[in-house]
Amino acid sequence: MDNRQTAPDEILNRHGIRPTSVRILIYKTMNRFHDTFSMADLEEVLDSVDKSTLFRTLALFAEHHLVHLLEDGSGSTKYCICRNDHICGIEELHCHFYCEACHKTFCLDHTHIPAVRYPAGFEVRQIDYLLKGLCASCRAKRHE
Ligand SMILES: [Zn+2]
Ligand SMILES: [Zn+2]
Numbered sequence: 001m002d003n004r005q006t007a008p009d010e011i012l013n014r015h016g017i018r019p020t021s022v023r024i025l026i027y028k029t030m031n032r033f034h035d036t037f038s039m040a041d042l043e044e045v046l047d048s049v050d051k052s053t054l055f056r057t058l059a060l061f062a063e064h065h066l067v068h069l070l071e072d073g074s075g076s077t078k079y080c081i082c083r084n085d086h087i088c089g090i091e092e093l094h095c096h097f098y099c100e101a102c103h104k105t106f107c108l109d110h111t112h113i114p115a116v117r118y119p120a121g122f123e124v125r126q127i128d129y130l131l132k133g134l135c136a137s138c139r140a141k142r143h144e
């Protein structure tokens with residue numbers, strides 16, 4: 001299901017998050033990023049929100065599966081909005097692509113991570129499936 005057309009307060013409610021005005025503001029700001037973003041990216045556009053509120057809100061969003069977390073090797077945690085209204089199964093998670101030239105991390109929304117086997121009794125909490133290389137525009141620039 002695609003959440004893009006649904007009102008932010010309803011989306012927060014669906015995820016079990018009480019929609020306060022600051023949370024709605026942060027959610028709306030996250031929606032302006034088409035791909036992944038870091039806390040620093042949010043800070044840059046949300047100068048009215050203090051850092052600790054932002055940090056706590058992101059942790060809350062992650063806990064309620066409103067955002068996916070990923071580590072792309074850049075040293076800062078990246079986030080992307082979950083477009084499902086339930087906790088994604090492994091088969092619903094998508095891959096990411098890190099561009100080594102522009103350092104952007106793209107969501108490959110339609111590329112699901114391959115089936116991964118892991119031992120019985122283990123519980124997976126996060127999977128970082130990352131492709132690295134050059135994005136289309138950086139690649140085009142190199143071949144000019
Ligand atoms: Zn999800
Ligand atoms: Zn690039």
Ligand SMILES: [Zn+2]
Nearest residue numbers: 080106107108
């Ligand atoms: Zn993503």
